[in-house]
Structures are given as C-alpha cells and as structure tokens.
Amino acid sequence: MLSGVRGRLTATIVALVVLTAVVLGVGAYVFVDTRLHDQALREAADQAGFDLSVLIPSRLGDPPTDESMRKLGDDFQRRGLDTIIVPPSGQPFATPGTLTTAYASIPDSVRSLVDRGQIAYAWQPLAGRSSLVVAGRVSGTGPAIYFIRDTTAIDDTLAQLRFALGAGGILLALVAVVAARQVARGVLAPVQEAARTARRIAHGDLSARVPVSSTDEFGSWAEQFNEMVDTLEDTIVRLEAAQTQNRRFVADVSHELRTPVAALVAEVSILRDHLDSLPPESRRAGELVVQDVGRMRALVEDLMELSRFDAAGEQVRAEPVDLGRLIRDVANARHRDAVLELPDDRVVAETDARRLERILGNLLDNAREHAPGALVVVRLRATADRIAITVADRGPGVPLDRVDRIFDRFYMADPSRRGGSGLGLAIAAEHAALLGGRLRARNRDGGGLAIELLLPVTDSLPAGDPAATPGDEPALR
Amino acid sequence: MDARILLVEDDPSIREVTAIGLSAAGFDVATAADGVEGMERFLAEPFDLVLLDIMLPRLDGYEVCRQIRRTSTVPIVMLTARGEAMDVVVGLEAGADDYVRKPFEVPELIARVRAALRRANAGPAGETASLRLGPLSIDVAGRTVARDGTDIPVTRTEFDLLLELVRHAGQVLSRDVLLDRVWGYDYLGDSRLVDVAIQRLRSKVETDPAAPELIQTVRGAGYKASR
Numbered sequence: 001m002l003s004g005v006r007g008r009l010t011a012t013i014v015a016l017v018v019l020t021a022v023v024l025g026v027g028a029y030v031f032v033d034t035r036l037h038d039q040a041l042r043e044a045a046d047q048a049g050f051d052l053s054v055l056i057p058s059r060l061g062d063p064p065t066d067e068s069m070r071k072l073g074d075d076f077q078r079r080g081l082d083t084i085i086v087p088p089s090g091q092p093f094a095t096p097g098t099l100t101t102a103y104a105s106i107p108d109s110v111r112s113l114v115d116r117g118q119i120a121y122a123w124q125p126l127a128g129r130s131s132l133v134v135a136g137r138v139s140g141t142g143p144a145i146y147f148i149r150d151t152t153a154i155d156d157t158l159a160q161l162r163f164a165l166g167a168g169g170i171l172l173a174l175v176a177v178v179a180a181r182q183v184a185r186g187v188l189a190p191v192q193e194a195a196r197t198a199r200r201i202a203h204g205d206l207s208a209r210v211p212v213s214s215t216d217e218f219g220s221w222a223e224q225f226n227e228m229v230d231t232l233e234d235t236i237v238r239l240e241a242a243q244t245q246n247r248r249f250v251a252d253v254s255h256e257l258r259t260p261v262a263a264l265v266a267e268v269s270i271l272r273d274h275l276d277s278l279p280p281e282s283r284r285a286g287e288l289v290v291q292d293v294g295r296m297r298a299l300v301e302d303l304m305e306l307s308r309f310d311a312a313g314e315q316v317r318a319e320p321v322d323l324g325r326l327i328r329d330v331a332n333a334r335h336r337d338a339v340l341e342l343p344d345d346r347v348v349a350e351t352d353a354r355r356l357e358r359i360l361g362n363l364l365d366n367a368r369e370h371a372p373g374a375l376v377v378v379r380l381r382a383t384a385d386r387i388a389i390t391v392a393d394r395g396p397g398v399p400l401d402r403v404d405r406i407f408d409r410f411y412m413a414d415p416s417r418r419g420g421s422g423l424g425l426a427i428a429a430e431h432a433a434l435l436g437g438r439l440r441a442r443n444r445d446g447g448g449l450a451i452e453l454l455l456p457v458t459d460s461l462p463a464g465d466p467a468a469t470p471g472d473e474p475a476l477r
Numbered sequence: 478m479d480a481r482i483l484l485v486e487d488d489p490s491i492r493e494v495t496a497i498g499l500s501a502a503g504f505d506v507a508t509a510a511d512g513v514e515g516m517e518r519f520l521a522e523p524f525d526l527v528l529l530d531i532m533l534p535r536l537d538g539y540e541v542c543r544q545i546r547r548t549s550t551v552p553i554v555m556l557t558a559r560g561e562a563m564d565v566v567v568g569l570e571a572g573a574d575d576y577v578r579k580p581f582e583v584p585e586l587i588a589r590v591r592a593a594l595r596r597a598n599a600g601p602a603g604e605t606a607s608l609r610l611g612p613l614s615i616d617v618a619g620r621t622v623a624r625d626g627t628d629i630p631v632t633r634t635e636f637d638l639l640l641e642l643v644r645h646a647g648q649v650l651s652r653d654v655l656l657d658r659v660w661g662y663d664y665l666g667d668s669r670l671v672d673v674a675i676q677r678l679r680s681k682v683e684t685d686p687a688a689p690e691l692i693q694t695v696r697g698a699g700y701k702a703s704r
Contacts, residue, residue: 260490263494
C-alpha cells in the first residue's frame with residue numbers, strides 16, 4: 001500500500017490526521033485531568049482549613065477523648081469523608097475502623113509536614129481505593145486529622161474520557177484512511193488515465209487520447225499530451241502513406257518490368273548460343289546485351305522479392321537443417337574458393353533452408369563482388385544459446401560510419417562498382433529477420449568486412465551439440 | 478523428335494521467341510495468344526504437350542487446363558510469372574503436371590518439355606502389374622489407383638509420385654530425389670513443387686489428409702510411403 005504515489009499520498013494524509021488527533025486528544029485529556037484534580041484538591045483544602053480551625057476545636061477535647069474522636073469521625077463520615085485522628089499522644093483513631101492500618105501507608109513527607117503544623121495532601125490509594133488525603137493539625141498544634149475522600153469518581157471520569165478519546169481517535173484514523181484513498185485516487189486518476197492512453201499509443205492505437213475532464217493543471221497537461229499525440233499521429237500517418245506509396249511504386253514498377261524482362265531473358269538465351277556467328281563489329285554488343293539482361297533480371301527479381309516482404313505475406317517453413325551441409329552446398333554453388341571453417345560435429349537448427357540458402361548466397365555474392373579475388377572465409381559457430389554464421393572477406397571493407405547502412409536498400413559502399421542490384425544485403429536482412437535472427441557487419445582487424453548472421457537456437461538442437469563454453473563469443477578477427 | 482506442342486502465351490515477344498527455340502530444338506509448334514484461342518487450337522488437332530501461360534486474356538491458364546483435363550491426359554506445363562506456392566497449388570489442382578517459372582531461358586524450358594514428354598511416353602516396363610500401399614492397389618500398367626476396388630482419379634504426375642514412393646516403401650526420399658525421378662530434372666531450387674504435389678496426392682488417397690498414414694513426412698529429410 002505504501003508503494004507508489006497513491007500509497008505515499010494516502011499514508012501522508014492518514015499520518016497527518018492521526019498526529020492531529022493524538023495531539024488534540026492528549027491535550028484535552030491532560031487539561032481535563034488537571035482541572036478535575038485541581039478542583040477536588042481546592043475543595044478538599046478549603047474544607048480541611050475551615051474544619052481544622054473553626055469547626056473541630058470546639059468539638060474535640062484536648063486531649064481528645066475516645067468518645068469525642070468517635071463522634072467526630074461519625075459526623076465526618078456522614079458528610080462523606082473518612083478520617084484518621086492522630087492525638088499528640090496515643091493511637092490513631094480511624095473512621096471507619098478499617099482504615100486504621102492505612103495510616104502507615106500515608107507518605108512520611110505528608111506526616112512530617114502535618115507534624116510541623118501545615119496542611120498537606122497526597123493522592124494516595126488507601127484500602128484499595130484511590131483517595132485524596134488532606135491533613136493538618138487542629139488549631140495548628142492540636143491533634144492531626146487526616147481527611148480521606150474517595151476519588152474513584154474522578155478516575156472513572158478520566159477512564160471514560162480516555163476510552164472516548166481512544167475510540168474516537170481510531171474511528172478518525174479509519175475515516176482518514178478511507179478518505180485519503182479517495183482523495184489520492186481522485187488526484188491520481190488523470191495520471192493513471194494518461195498512463196493507459198500512453199500504453200495504447202505504444203501498442204499502435206494512435207487514436208487514443210487522454211480525456212480532458214478538468215480545467216486544472218491536469219486538464220491543461222492532458223491537452224498538451226493530446227496535442228503531442230495529434231502531431232505524432234499526423235507524422236506517422238504521413239510517413240506511412242509516403243512509404244506505402246513508395247513501396248507500391250516499386251512493386252508496380254517491378255511488376256511492369258517482369259514481362260519485358262521475361263521476354264529479354266528468353267531471347268538472350270537463344271542469342272547467346274549464336275554470338276559466334278555475328279559479325280565481329282556487333283559480337284561485342286551482343287555479349288554485352290547478354291550480360292546486361294542478366295543484371296536487369298537480377299535487379300527486377302530482387303525488387304519483386306523485396307516487394308513481397310513489404311506485402312508481409314511471407315511464411316517461414318522451418319524444419320531441421322544440417323547447417324554444415326547447407327553451407328557446403330551454397331558455397332559450392334556460389335563461391336567455390338571460399339574457405340569453410342565448420343565444427344567437427346553436426347550442427348542442426350530448426351530453420352527455413354530456402355531462406356538460409358538465400359541469405360548465405362547473397363552474402364557470398366556480396367563478398368565476391370566487393371572483394372574480388374580476396375580470401376573469403378565462411379565460419380559456423382554454435383554456442384548454447386545461438387548460432388553464428390560469418391562470411392568474412394579481405395576486401396576494402398566499409399567506412400566506419402557507413403557499416404550500419406550496408407543493409408539499406410540500394411546502398412552501395414562503392415558507387416563506382418557495377419555489379420549486383422544493391423539489394424542483396426537488404427534482402428538477406430529481411431530473410432534473417434523472418435528466421436528470428438539478424439545480420440550485423442563490422443570491419444575486420446587487418447582489413448576486410450565480416451558479416452555475421454545470428455540465428456536463435458531452437459529446441460531441436462540435439463543435446464551434446466558443440467555447445468561451446470558460455471561467453472565464447474563467436475567472432476572473426 | 479517430332480512432338481507437337483501447343484504454346485498458349487499472350488505476350489507476343491515471349492510467344493515468338495519460345496516458338497523459335499522449340500522449333501529449333503525439333504518440335505512442331507503451334508501458338509495461341511489467349512485462352513479461348515488456345516482451347517480452339519487444342520480441340521482442332523492433337524498435341525503431345527501443352528505449354529500454358531497462367532495470365533491469359535479471355536480465359537486464364539487454370540481454366541484452360543481444367544477444360545483440357547476433362548477430355549485429355551496430355552502433359553501440361555504451366556508458365557507461371559509468379560512461381561508462388563499458391564499459383565503452383567492452383568495449377569496442380571487444375572491438372573498441370575509441371576510448371577516453369579518466368580523468366581526462363583529457352584534451353585531450360587526445352588529440358589523440362591523433354592522431361593515431361595519422356596514421362597508421358599514411358600510405358601509399363603514389364604514389371605509387377607500391381608503394387609499395394611495399405612488399402613490402395615496400384616495398377617502399374619493401366620496407370621490407375623483404386624481403394625477397395627473403387628478407382629481414385631489421379632493425374633499422371635500424382636501417379637508417378639505415388640509409384641516412386643511405393644516402389645521404395647519404407648525408404649525416405651528427399652525432395653531433390655523426387656524432383657529428379659518424378660519430374661526428371663535437376664534441383665532448381667523449387668522443391669515446393671514436391672510438397673504441393675504430395676499434399677494433392679494425400680488429399681486423394683489418405684483417409685484423413687491432415688493425419689497422413691500412407692505417405693509420411695520425415696522432417697528435415699523428405700517423404701516416405703509406409704511399408
């Protein structure tokens with residue numbers, strides 16, 4: 001409950017209410033307690049002073065006789081006061097008699113004050129009751145008389161007051177808890193509403209808005225928030241529209257190019273067999289036509305492949321694939337000179353072989369085009385949690401600030417080089433994403449580019465596969 | 478070789494150059510520019526093989542294929558611009574035996590045409606007259622399949638595929654091997670053709686095609702007929 005702003009707000013309010021209640025309660029109690037005791041003491045002292053100096057001297061002989069003491073004790077008892085009369089010489093006489101032994105428990109300080117002729121008092125439990133004892137000597141020098149009045153009523157009153165204050169305090173605290181929660185909820189409702197809205201926006205619902213329900217700070221904040229989302233939505237919609245238009249254009253263009261390219265490919269496949277019979281001055285042109293139709297075909301097919309990714313209609317057909325074998329097959333077909341570094345054990349992954357072939361083929365094509373004649377290494381590494389296939393060349397590499405861009409469409413590290421469509425790595429990256437993996441590139445120490453395909457390890461990897469020690473990052477330097 | 482081929486293709490350049498290539502390879506080629514014309518030509522004279530573009534004006538390639546199949550078992554090779562799995566499925570459902578993706582090189586097309594013709598002409602080689610696979614009985618000579626005495630209509634390709642699997646019952650055949658032995662050409666990267674044909678075959682011969690018992694998939698390897 002104490003976690004979060006709402007909890008802290010509630011706790012603070014409750015603490016303030018309880019503190020106030022305690023201070024007021026204790027204050028009120030102390031005040032009433034003091035007043036009750038003061039009042040009782042003043043009445044008792046007045047009564048004692050009057051009786052000792054006016055009433056008693058005439059009725060108590062000197063020295064007092066047992067008879068006079070008993071009579072006086074009875075009179076006071078009728079007035080509601082118990083007494084202990086202590087003659088200067090002789091035994092204390094208590095009315096009622098049960099108090100006789102209580103005399104001993106009256107504090108010495110009181111007794112010595114009384115002996116010196118002063119009026120003294122003590123709040124003292126006597127014979128099991130809380131009592132106020134007020135005492136003095138008759139006419140200042142006569143027998144000492146201890147007036148004892150029952151103060152249980154005061155205690156009872158105070159006990160009731162304590163109970164009332166305690167119960168009231170607890171009730172107040174409970175009310176404070178409920179009220180504080182309500183207040184906290186009310187104060188924080190706009191914040192929670194905004195959090196919900198932000199979450200919906202984050203999940204792609206750009207139509208979500210914070211309700212503006214007040215004119216206070218929260219209200220204006222909500223308006224600002226909504227304004228920001230409006231702008232965001234506008235921008236995203238505009239960008240999406242532009243991107244869709246762009247992609248549709250590419251799809252349309254490649255679609256329209258398809259039929260003429262198909263015709264060219266068929267035509268060139270016949271022309272190619274008869275280049276030798278062309279007159280020398282047109283033979284070279286014929287050779288170039290054959291070559292350029294091949295480039296155009298590759299470009300159009302790459303564009304169509306990317307358009308299919310954009311249409312998001314691609315499906316992955318995963319099955320157990322022997323990666324080492326696949327790498328050997330692809331390297332054989334696409335780059336016979338590539339050096340393969342494969343683990344001794346079979347590495348089997350649950351993946352789509354066709355897409356993997358496409359990725360590797362494109363990476364090898366890229367290495368061949370950008371590092372012609374240079375050493376190309378294909379390395380397969382499998383650790384417990386991932387599989388890495390690296391294609392590394394010893395070509396010119398890519399300027400550092402552009403390494404991340406080589407997977408962009410139509411990005412050419414060296415614009416003067418004519419070769420592939422400029423789409424090969426972009427296509428490879430799309431396939432890699434579909435397989436749940438990704439491509440990353442970096443320049444190698446000593447020159448050259450290394451492109452690494454990281455694939456997730458799936459359940460079908462048999463136990464006992466070459467699970468290298470953890471932290472053994474597959475890397476080519 | 479003097480086989481007669483009907484080429485139905487709407488793009489004039491592709492039609493002309495393909496016809497030139499096929500003629501140069503020794504085939505006798507007739508052409509049609511749309512589906513309706515293609516049907517007319519097919520009904521007017523006999524052909525040994527039909528090359529059929531899918532996107533055709535007036536009557537599309539699938540429909541032409543279906544109409545031809547009502548009366549003829551002539552080998553049909555579809556020319557598909559898309560080469561997508563769906564096109565292959567629809568093409569095979571319509572009764573096509575094979576498909577060639579556009580763009581194609583003419584020598585590649587000729588190789589596929591020859592393979593299709595070879596299969597069509599391969600007669601019974603004097604072997605066991607009848608094979609069995611579970612409740613299926615396969616009449617090799619008559620090229621028919623029956624379940625409990627009831628004939629199941631299968632296309633030529635489906636029959637060849639079934640025969641290949643049954644002849645090696647219990648043995649796993651990879652997609653590449655099936656492509657090579659049934660369709661008769663080397664692996665060209667479109668082994669999905671095998672998957673689609675297997676699905677088609679299962680839908681005809683299996684009791685529950687979703688849980689096949691006769692023709693089993695061996696993940697990562699290929700297919701096998703149960704023994």
